[in-house]
Amino acid sequence: MTVSSAPFVCRELDLEQGLLLIGGPDFDFDSFPLVAEQFLSHIDATVVERELNADLHVWLIDFEGCRLMLKGEHYAGALWLEWLSPDDSETLAFLATLLAG
Secondary structure (H helix, E strand, O other): OOOOOOOOEEEEEEOOOOEEEEEOOOOOOOOHHHHHHHHHHHHOOEEEEEEEOOOEEEEEEEEOOEEEEEEEEOOOOEEEEEEOOHHHHHHHHHHHHHOOO
């Protein structure tokens, strides 16, 4: 399966909830890893751990020493980052600017 190389953009940043919603290529259950790897390459982050639930991919990632959760839900086509601690709000805000169109 080929995934388009659409750019990744910040759709919404919610620092109260610790969420950064990401716009990017469409994906399904099987193509999520390819899209996620493209995103991680785009922001220069690495995977620490991967977990797969019924309809949700959950990856623990490292971005410049900060641990975040990258999540993807294929039914909604949703891709987002979550912080693990409110201390990571600056990192999410920085990534939002990095993904600004």
